[in-house]
Amino acid sequence: MGAFVGRLKARARRLLQRPGSADLSRYEPLVRQAGAREQWAQGLSDEELTEAAGALRESAGGRFGDRDLVELCALGREAARRALDERPYDVQLLGTLGLLTGHVVEMATGEGKTLAGALAAAGYALRGERVHVLSVNDYLARRDAEWMAPVYALLGVSVAWVGQSSTREERRRAYAADVTYGAVSEIGFDLLRDRLCTDVAELVLPEPGVALIDEADSVLVDEARVPLVLAGSAGEVEADRAVSEVVRRLRAEVHYEIDDNRRSVYLTGAGAEAVEAALGGIDLYSDEHAGRLAAVNVALHAHALLRRDVDYIVRDGRVQLISESRGRVARLQRWPDGLQAAVEVKESLPVSRGGEVLDSITVQALVGRYPRVCGMTGTAVAVAEQLREFYGLEAAVIPPNRPCIRVDEPDRVFASVADKEAALVAEVAEVHATGRPVLVGTLDVAESERLARKLTAAGVENVVVLNARNDAEEAAVVAEAGALGAVTVSTQMAGRGTDIRLGGANGADHDEVAALGGLYVVGSGRYPSSRLDNQLRGRAGRQGDPGGSVFFSSMRDELVTGYAPDAEVPGEVADNGEVTGANVAAVVDFAQRVAEGVNLETHRDTWRYSKLVEHQREVLLEYRGRVLREDVAVRLLEQRCAERWADLTEGVGEQEAARVARLVLLHHLDRGWTEHLEFLTDLREGIHLRALAREDPLDEFHRAAIPAFKRIVDQARDQTVETVEKLEWDESGVDLAAVGIRRPSATWTYLVHDNPVGSEQDRVMKWLRSKVASAERSWLRR
Template sequence: MTTLLGRFKQRLRRFAQKPGSADLAPYRKLLVDVNELADRFSGLDDEELTAAAAELREKSDFGRVELVEVCALAREAADRALGLRPFDVQILGALGLLEGHVVEMATGEGKTLSGAIAAAGFALRGDQVHVVSVNDYLAQRDAEWMKPLYDLLGVSVGWIGQTSKPEERRAGYAAEVTYAPVSEIGFDVLRDRLATDEADRIVPEPRVALVDEADSVLVDEARVPLVLAGSTAGPSADPALAALVKRLRRDLHFEIDDEERNVYLTGAGSELVERELGGIDLYSDEHVSTTLSKVNVALHAQVLLHRDVDYIVRDGKVHLINDTRGRIANLQRWPDGLQAAVEAKESVQTTDSGEVLDSVTVQALLSRYPTVCGMTGTAVAVAEQLRDFYSLEVLVIPPNVECVREDEDARLYTTLELKEAAIVEEIKEVHESGRPILVGTLDVAESERLSRKLSEAGLECVVLNAKNDAEEAAIIADAGSFGRVTVSTQMAGRGTDIRLGGHDQTDRERIAELGGLYVIGTGRHPFSRLDDQLRGRAGRQGDPGGSVFFSSLQDELVTQYVPDHDEPAEVEDDGRILDLGTLHTVDHAQRVAEGVQLEIHRNTWRYSKLVEHQRTLLLEFRDRVLTSDLAWKELAERKPERAEELDELDEEIRVRAARLIALHHLDQRWTDHLVFLTDLREGIHLRALARQNPLDEFHREAIPQYHRIAPDAWEEAEETFVKAKIDEDGAHLAEAGVKRPNTTWTYLVNDNPFSSGLEETFKSLVKLVRRK
């Protein structure tokens, strides 16, 4: 009866949910075959099991019969090597991954093991697999944890992290299965693109990307550019400007737009700044593109970017916070001018700046792989994006044990202060029973503010946020202990389950009788699935649990996306709102936020597609230059006299010298092209005011500019070919004034954190529709 009910729910879910969902029924049929075959494999010894896996490598056709065999072998191997016999739902997840889906599996259902089974299956099929993680910790942990399984199946495995040396990276990529953060794969790809020797490239041709936390990587971070920069004299921030803008006053010297996404100098503000800078005219030709620009950036840094919300300061450095994870965004920075302005604001040393040599978005990086699949706890909510941008379907895997968590109705309050008072009261009341509580906050500042209020109320708590995320595994492991109150920022991608009774599960039964882990959300996230990820920390594997979310009409989600909401008609003395109409305000704000972000993503990708197409064409041409004597032939034909002078040199030396010259100028022209495209994009939305289509105009200007790259590069290469000294030691390019950056570094750009023309356009449209 339970099975029939489960199947009915699955079919109902498929009928009702968003487009982009796959049918589970065919995989249930395959599961029967897997279970039958696994019983046969149980009689094999370890060597015979490894040999059976090796036989799969010889199969010329790798269909569903072979997938069944892979999963049956892996089930037995996992039992022996890890002491973990995969549940049926984990096998279903692996089958879905092997057929190229994004599988949705609830928190605590064992996604890591499902991913390892699928990765081993792809490897036995003959594909190299990159298991794409969200951070170094999870990449190393999962690779080392699953290694005995891979070993027993005869599959090699490696991992890569931020601290990996070049030889360690080469070894990691040489393995059949490589675990690595998405950023590190991207940075290695960028470095390979600028290699001047084929032997220096380390990333193999892409085959399969198996993405952990797929919604976070494929959707939330899809537009994040990964950047390779070279050292040059870049823009710097003036500490005097940072000090000056701190003296400006809101509504007198500057104004902030209604949604607090942009800031503008008033007439009085402009006069004050001009006077303090020696009586200059900010809007003159001399200063409008330099001084005024720097003042505006300093003002944005001072007013719109907040310490302990957008970034923290630690060890004398500004560290950005990833707002979808509540953790430090390692290696992430804002575009140079803004990054330097924030550093000046906080009086810390300004980090290096320089020219962008190349960049790639996460979406473009993963689109290189012929096969992409992934796993997460919340995929259905982004099924539309996964289908639109990656042609992926979501396969929803039911839980191994039915979830019995009790999710209470959300509570809404009139003000932020009254909401937080109610949260403290709720924690105090629940804590008296000893029931463990996990409080999910929206940012670092809120987590620390709530911690102080709990302390004032006589309640001890453990805080997990971007300031101490190195301790996260230990903190999360014991968040289910008796009497524990844990206050944490975003829980997505934490990678550790919360077990009732803590890591050793002491008092497990006692806590279960109290109702299990109680999750309290201090506000709703801009995306409903982030709420679901927080809720999902309770009720793991059939455990009891509960959740409740608190919101207020002063929360940023409401003030940004439904600023003109109706006033509540029914309010209790403690500020809690009861009338149904107002209670739906937060849900409406969340839907608006999700819609705005989806449209921004779609439109950003429409621009990015052209850039990626141009990059692909250029890289194909660059590869021909790198791997052949094309550069020598071209330059010798253009400058035959110079070629004759070099005839006495060994051919290999001549070819390599010409190649270095050509590659330098080709790379420099691409760098210049990226600067042109960035400048073009920044103002292209204004073309709409002239009744022009911004996307068409972008293409109209970007395409001719691209076609000039190769001709310009060859012309400059000609000049260098003639004037550079070339002898037995090769080309002495530095002496000819041709120098590559002596240092390079990588980072992620938190692009345009306060506003964009697209975002403002969409928000305006949303407001207009709502008013009508």
């Protein structure tokens, strides 16, 4: 009875400490039983260990009972000990069991998520399921696959990885393995490319099985707002350089105004008049010059809202976007063609090629294809409600192997950014003088480089900077951030994937650094998400080591001015600019909560609109799959143009005629989908105006999108018949190009911000302001 009461108390305490998290306590006895089997596993030879895992595969029958889970944990622990010289802790095995039961497990930085994930992936594979381990980037996918390969080998499980440089054959071989590691974008792009294949032999991806997601909060929440896109060549994008030069001369608050959270910019009346005069006295708001108005708006967005070294960097003669959630170059990410071209013109760079969108998919839809999903991260509970709402996943907290003794100091808030940075530099210099390693987390590239210069000027030696300019060096830089006397200035630390060990990579000075208090983390401002704050804090205090953290904020930080613009300084201001008072931190907390709410609504908005599109795509793909694998096109032509079909069959043979019919029908289906996507894009751009008539924009979107979709297949069939009627052939074959049947001469993939020019409300307000400005000028001209 006493033990039962003790378990109830422990469970109540856990729920109070971690509300919204799942309870894994029922699996704790299995971990203890695995410990009891440890001596048995150690007595096995390598061959016997592999055979024991193979027997588990044969006996599982697609399901694991408790006994199988105990056996897996015992064998997995021994495999890791032999292959990596690392014995998984009990809490790591608990994390493995959490993953095997379909949870998103929260494990603190340095607690061994990678190994726990590998054992879970091996468990799914031994259960007879194909596993994709989805990572945030190519580097981590390759590193983890190669790092864990010896463990998989001992368990008799094959492993491989895919990356941007992988060829089609390399991808096909990688996906044939039991476990495949890959960046979520790469696996998504392979799916998009498969969707346009015209021959079954070209397909790369197998049917989905299990998705095990590393850095799950980043992938499932942050990346979920950014669709993956497959584009086809469509000529060069025209950028209006004259408009760009005109916009470049406009002045803020005179010719244009920016809203408080920097999501929207619009011309004032004076600005519109200046632009019209510079462009030859045109009426910018007339139907005749609607294209010029659009070009002005895009150029204004590029000049006023997108900042070099904050939103993007210029490197190797190209504009490269910076991931807001990770502070690194988003290598495949770009804005829509017009905005991308406007930024390139702004930076006096050649305009990159444009293209039409052939297909796209959201991360949420990609993950939704997998029958089983699980994940791991250091900050799952913070997004537990979103994981439940959007994915039906439950978060589970794994306790640390050793209690965290990191000291998190209260935020220090200053009246101005200059005051904040001066105090931060003084703090870092003082701590550095003792030899204690310091990690400074910054908000963007420009800030990281500015603070590094100020630290150097203050006498801090050997400051190392890690940002989007040198992210290829991140593993080496992060590994040494805990060395004696190290000072590292970095952009966002989430998803860096490398632990910071006290004393450096080899831990040579561990004890000396620990005696100084361990790694000291200093944030130069709060991020738009508390999860990112915690990711930075979590770099200190790993595995029971000492550590500390503090955040420096100001009342003029963009987080506060953008999301709490009316906030007043809530307290006394000291001589050094520091604000003291009981409610100081509450202002920053409030701004952060508003920012989190805005991002959540963007996620919801993306999913509301994309859910219908994804459903339509699945319906079309089902029909396309039958066209690809069956004689659907042949039967169509036999029914609709039997005489012409007979001529074609006689002229080129049944096999070639069937291939031609398939290619023609697939071309028109894919063309119809591309045009449908263009229609939906235009529809959504204008649908916000329905709100002015008190109509629900989403309902109106559905009302227009559904009948348009229903016409695609019938139109493709009609067009196929018309095309075959026009076909010509000779002894060399059928000339498909003569009737316009050709695949894009080039395709490429990228991610695109789904909402680059603001929310629905932003666009409504921008439209209203433009109409008001137009009316004012019309009245003045009378």
